[in-house]
Amino acid sequence: MDQKSNLDKVTAAGLLVAMGIIYGDIGTSPLYVMKAIVGDRPITEDIVLGGVSCVFWTLTLITTIKYVILILKADNNGEGGTLALFALVRRHAKWLTVPTMIGGAALLADGIIAPPISVSSAIEGLEILYPDIQTIPIVITILTILFVVQIFGTKVVGYAFGPIMAVWFSMLAILGVSMIVQYPMVLKALNPYYAFNLLANYPGGFYLLGAVFLCTTGAEALYSDLGHCGRGNIRISWIYVKTCLILNYFGQAAWLMLHEGQMLGDKKPFFQLMPEWFILPGIAIATMATIIASQAMISGSFSLISAAIRLNFWPKVKIHYPSNERGQLYIPSVNVLLYLGCIAVVLYFRRSENMEAAYGLAITVTMLMDTILMSYFLYTHRSKKRFVFTFLTIFLLIEFAFLFANLEKFPHGGWVSLLICIALGSVMYIWLKASEIKLRLTEFEKLDKYLESLKELSKDITVPKYTTHLIFMSNASRESEIESKIIYSIFQKRPKRADVYWFVHVDTTDEPNTLEYKVKHCAQDDVYKITFRLGFRQPHKIHLYFRHVLEEMVRNAQVDIRSRYESLNKHNVIGDFRFVVLKKFLASENDLPFWENVVMKSYFFVKQFTMSEETWFGLDSSAVKVEHVPLVIRPVENVPLKEIPWDE
Numbered sequence: 001m002d003q004k005s006n007l008d009k010v011t012a013a014g015l016l017v018a019m020g021i022i023y024g025d026i027g028t029s030p031l032y033v034m035k036a037i038v039g040d041r042p043i044t045e046d047i048v049l050g051g052v053s054c055v056f057w058t059l060t061l062i063t064t065i066k067y068v069i070l071i072l073k074a075d076n077n078g079e080g081g082t083l084a085l086f087a088l089v090r091r092h093a094k095w096l097t098v099p100t101m102i103g104g105a106a107l108l109a110d111g112i113i114a115p116p117i118s119v120s121s122a123i124e125g126l127e128i129l130y131p132d133i134q135t136i137p138i139v140i141t142i143l144t145i146l147f148v149v150q151i152f153g154t155k156v157v158g159y160a161f162g163p164i165m166a167v168w169f170s171m172l173a174i175l176g177v178s179m180i181v182q183y184p185m186v187l188k189a190l191n192p193y194y195a196f197n198l199l200a201n202y203p204g205g206f207y208l209l210g211a212v213f214l215c216t217t218g219a220e221a222l223y224s225d226l227g228h229c230g231r232g233n234i235r236i237s238w239i240y241v242k243t244c245l246i247l248n249y250f251g252q253a254a255w256l257m258l259h260e261g262q263m264l265g266d267k268k269p270f271f272q273l274m275p276e277w278f279i280l281p282g283i284a285i286a287t288m289a290t291i292i293a294s295q296a297m298i299s300g301s302f303s304l305i306s307a308a309i310r311l312n313f314w315p316k317v318k319i320h321y322p323s324n325e326r327g328q329l330y331i332p333s334v335n336v337l338l339y340l341g342c343i344a345v346v347l348y349f350r351r352s353e354n355m356e357a358a359y360g361l362a363i364t365v366t367m368l369m370d371t372i373l374m375s376y377f378l379y380t381h382r383s384k385k386r387f388v389f390t391f392l393t394i395f396l397l398i399e400f401a402f403l404f405a406n407l408e409k410f411p412h413g414g415w416v417s418l419l420i421c422i423a424l425g426s427v428m429y430i431w432l433k434a435s436e437i438k439l440r441l442t443e444f445e446k447l448d449k450y451l452e453s454l455k456e457l458s459k460d461i462t463v464p465k466y467t468t469h470l471i472f473m474s475n476a477s478r479e480s481e482i483e484s485k486i487i488y489s490i491f492q493k494r495p496k497r498a499d500v501y502w503f504v505h506v507d508t509t510d511e512p513n514t515l516e517y518k519v520k521h522c523a524q525d526d527v528y529k530i531t532f533r534l535g536f537r538q539p540h541k542i543h544l545y546f547r548h549v550l551e552e553m554v555r556n557a558q559v560d561i562r563s564r565y566e567s568l569n570k571h572n573v574i575g576d577f578r579f580v581v582l583k584k585f586l587a588s589e590n591d592l593p594f595w596e597n598v599v600m601k602s603y604f605f606v607k608q609f610t611m612s613e614e615t616w617f618g619l620d621s622s623a624v625k626v627e628h629v630p631l632v633i634r635p636v637e638n639v640p641l642k643e644i645p646w647d648e
Helices: 002-008 011-020 033-036 045-073 082-089 093-126 135-154 154-180 184-191 192-201 205-216 221-226 233-258 275-312 333-350 359-378 385-412 414-441 447-459 484-493 544-556 594-607
Strands: 444-445 465-474 480-483 499-511 515-523 527-537 577-586 623-631
Touching: 011 154, 011 192, 011 233, 033 045, 033 205, 033 233, 033 444, 045 135, 045 184, 045 192, 045 205, 045 221, 045 233, 045 385, 082 093, 082 205, 082 221, 082 275, 082 359, 093 135, 093 275, 093 333, 093 414, 135 275, 135 333, 154 184, 154 233, 184 233, 192 205, 205 577, 221 359, 275 333, 275 544, 333 414, 359 385, 359 414, 359 447, 385 414, 385 444, 444 447, 444 484, 447 484, 447 499, 447 515, 447 527, 465 480, 465 484, 480 484, 484 577, 499 544, 515 544, 527 544
Parallel strands: 465 499, 465 577, 499 527, 577 623
Antiparallel strands: 444 480, 515 527
C-alpha cells in the first residue's frame, strides 16, 4: 500500500520533473502536425476541420484513454514500459516474448530518430531570421551537450527543463485561444464526423493518418517514464498538457480557415499565430522546447534497457543511479549508442523534413505491441472478457490504420526505422535465445552428494592449500544443487583444497529495492551456500555483501573465519578469500545445427564487448580467479575414426 500511495502521490516537484522529462516529444508536435496534414494542398474546410478532428480524437483515444487511464495501471512495482508490462504477464504465455522484443526494439529505434528531428526542427527555425545559416554543426553540438547532461541524471534535467516546458505549454494555450476567438466555428471539429469525413471521402484522406499520428508519437514515453515521475504526477500534469495542445491545434485550424482557398506554401501555421512583436521570443521558446523533446525518448530508453537486462533481453551493462529519486538511472553504453545513432541520422538526412519519413513508423509498432500485451494483462487479471475484447479490437483497428498509413513513408526513409529496429531486435533475440540454450544444457548436481568429498579434500594435507575460503559464483537457483562445472573445477581441473567452501547465488527480483540473503549450512565449518535476493535497482556489490554476511555469521557464532594455519590461528588472523568465476566459451568439439551455431557465435561476439562477470558482481579483482570452461552444446557424434594395424 505504501508503494502504491507513493506512486499515486502528487507533488509540485514531481509535476515539475514530469513536465520536463516526458512531454517534450508529444508537447512539441504542434510545430509541424497541421503543416504536415495540409501539405501542398489548397486549404479547405474538409482537410482543416477533418485534420484537427483526427488530432483531437487521436490524443483522446490513444494518449488519454489507452495510456494515461488504462496502461498506467499496469505498473511492475512502480516501473513502466513495454518490458515492465511483459514482466507482469510472461508467466502466462511464452509467445509474448515476440511482441515484447519487437516493441522494445521499435521503441529504441524511435529513441534514435526522435532527438535529431526535434533538435533539427528547432534550429531550422532560425532560418526565418538567418536564411544562410548552417544548421547541421549546431544540431550536432546541441545533441552532444544533451547526451553529456544525461550523466548527471534525469532529475537534474527535469528540474532544469520543467519550468521551460511550463512556459511552452502556457504559450501554446494563449496563442491558440487568441485565434479561436476570431473563428469560434472551428470548435465544431470536436464532432468525430469531420474526422470520418476526411478519412472516408477526401481523396487520399486515409494516408493523412501518417501526418496525424505525429501528434501522439510521445505517448509511449508517458508509460516508459512511470518510474521516473509516478502515476499521479503524470495523470494530473497530462490534464494541463492536453488542454494546451488542443487549444493550440484548434487555434491553428482557425487561422487556416481564415485563409480558406489559399495555398500554405512555406508558411507554418504555428508561427502564424504569433503577433509580429512576439516572433523572435516565440522562436527562442520553441527552440528550447524542441531540444527538450528528445529527453523523453532518451530517459525512456534507459528505463527500457534496465528492464531488458533483468529479463535477459539485453547484455549486462553498467547502470548508474545518479540520484536518490525513484527510477532515476543512467546507462553509459546506451547513452553512447543513442548518441552515435543520432549523429548518423543527422548526417544522413541533414534536414528535419527528410527525417519525417522515418519518424513515427517505429513507435506505431511499439503501440501495437503494447496493445497486445495490455490485452493479455487485462485477461490474466480477471477483467471482463467483453471489456478485454473491446479494448483489443478498438485499439488494434486504430493502430493498424496508423501503421498502414505510415508504411507509405517506407521508400522515403521509413526503411531506416526498420533497419535500426531489426539491428536492435537481433541483439535482444540472440541474447535471449543463447541464454535459453545455455540454461537448457547446463548440468546440475545434488550438492549433498559431494559434501563428504569436500570435507575430505579440505583435510587432505597432501594437496596444496588453494585458499582458506573458496567462494564460487553459482547459477543454481535451487539451494540443493550446484553446477557440475563447479564440481569439475574443484576436484579435477586442479584440486582446490580450502578450509571452507562457499557457493554464492544471486537472484534478481522484480521488486526494485530488495536487499536480502539466506544461508544454507550444508556442512558446519566446511560448506555453505548463500543466496542473495537483490532488487533490480540494487547494484551487485557481492564482495561487500559477502563480507557483511560473514560478519553477521561470526557475530552469531555460526562460522569461524580465522586462518586454519596453526601459526596464524593462535593470533586470530583472518583467513584469505578467493572468488572463482566460471567464464564459458564455445567449445570447438560441437556439432551444432546451422542456426544455433549462428546464435551462439553471435552471442559470444557481443559478450566480449560487455561487462565481465566479476565486474558485474562487484568483486574485488585482486581476489578473483576467472576460469574458462568449455560450453559443449552438442558433442560431435559418430566420429569416423578407424584403427589400422601397425606395420612392423
